[in-house]
Amino acid sequence: MKIKSTALSLILMAFTMMVLTSCKDKKAEPKSETHEELHASTAYQCPMDCEDGKTFDEPGTCPVCKMDLQELK
Ligand SMILES: [Zn+2]
Known part of the structure; x- marks a missing residue:
């Protein structure tokens, strides 16, 4: 047992x-x-700031100047 x-x-x-x-x-x-x-x-913004401080949630390209978005820190 x-x-x-x-x-x-x-x-x-x-x-x-x-x-x-x-x-x-x-x-x-x-x-x-x-x-x-x-x-x-994390916010992403156009390096040229085309849209007056508009930020994006995802990395990508600026819809205005087509430049790569930069990560804001
Ligand atoms: Zn731009």
């Missing part, structure tokens, strides 16, 4: 480890979301 309970606790431990590992994997997902939020909060 004692051996059986030891084996059971080992299985429980392994199961707990699995749950903890999967929890860690789930925690990694919000991290990437936070990174996306950070990325979205």
